[in-house]
Amino acid sequence: MKNDFKILTDTFRKSKSDDLYFTFFKGSLLVKRTKGALSIPVFDEVRKLKVKYENEFFLGELAHQACFCIEASSEINLLRDFELIPLYEIGKSIGEELFLVAGRASQILNWNNTHKFCGKCGSKTENKKDEIAKVCPNCNHVMYPVICPAIIVAVTKGDKILLAHNGGFRNNMYSLIAGFVEAGEDLKSTVKREVFEEVGIKIKNIRYYKSAPWSFPNSLMIGFFAEYESGKIKVDGKEILKADWFTKDTFPNLPQNFSLARKIIDEFIDRNVSQRVL
Ligand SMILES: [Zn+2]
Numbered sequence: 001m002k003n004d005f006k007i008l009t010d011t012f013r014k015s016k017s018d019d020l021y022f023t024f025f026k027g028s029l030l031v032k033r034t035k036g037a038l039s040i041p042v043f044d045e046v047r048k049l050k051v052k053y054e055n056e057f058f059l060g061e062l063a064h065q066a067c068f069c070i071e072a073s074s075e076i077n078l079l080r081d082f083e084l085i086p087l088y089e090i091g092k093s094i095g096e097e098l099f100l101v102a103g104r105a106s107q108i109l110n111w112n113n114t115h116k117f118c119g120k121c122g123s124k125t126e127n128k129k130d131e132i133a134k135v136c137p138n139c140n141h142v143m144y145p146v147i148c149p150a151i152i153v154a155v156t157k158g159d160k161i162l163l164a165h166n167g168g169f170r171n172n173m174y175s176l177i178a179g180f181v182e183a184g185e186d187l188k189s190t191v192k193r194e195v196f197e198e199v200g201i202k203i204k205n206i207r208y209y210k211s212a213p214w215s216f217p218n219s220l221m222i223g224f225f226a227e228y229e230s231g232k233i234k235v236d237g238k239e240i241l242k243a244d245w246f247t248k249d250t251f252p253n254l255p256q257n258f259s260l261a262r263k264i265i266d267e268f269i270d271r272n273v274s275q276r277v278l
Pocket residue numbers: 118119120121122123136137138139140141
């Protein structure tokens with residue numbers, strides 16, 4: 001991946017006619033199809049569609065082109081060449097880099113939607129002028145975009161990897177063990193706890209691998225490798241319905257290419273695991 005996207009937090013940045021506009025309506029992103037290829041429309045194009053919206057947020061620059069996001073407050077009149085695609089489908093259609101920018105847009109719009117009122121006193125909030133935050137005009141309580149950290153871990157046993165089927169997965173897909181960090185918990189403890197709670201085994205040699213945002217709706221996934229230590233697989237029957245050890249020749253259906261889960265599984269296949277210790 002080129003990784004040309006630079007996150008910027010300049011709330012005073014004004015939009016121009018050729019800036020990219022990540023426009024969402026009910027969780028789907030507005031895209032333009034030109035000769036089969038999908039792209040993100042610029043401000044002028046969005047204006048021609050007469051999209052109605054309340055707030056716009058500056059996201060940063062993609063290869064020096066400014067990116068903004070808005071959420072349409074009513075149905076978009078889709079002219080020829082324009083369509084709405086659910087965020088989850090976007091990675092396959094527009095590539096990983098635009099998927100990341102769309103993810104940042106989606107997280108900020110989700111936060112914008114869920115922080116219209118002060119959590120302390122219930123008054124209507126306002127956008128803070130000098131940073132991406134909401135402020136309560138009554139009690140001055142400030143609310144920043146919420147990011148929920150979650151761990152994801154590849155537990156290995158020789159040439160085998162532990163994969164689990166979660167009741168919410170489609171197409172009998174299997175993935176890695178994952179779960180949210182509890183209040184007051186450090187990351188390695190989360191990894192140990194989640195693996196034990198979901199499949200009943202103990203692990204050792206927990207090593208940090210890499211992290212990635214996961215915008216469904218507002219997580220940061222922190223990826224690890226760990227080795228099997230002891231115990232027999234016993235699924236919790238609530239979140240995890242099936243789990244087993246797999247070699248690369250016996251893999252079930254796996255998560256999509258752009259997900260951190262898939263990248264960790266691919267890394268396992270390549271046998272090129274980072275040795276970085278957290
Ligand atoms: Zn308040």
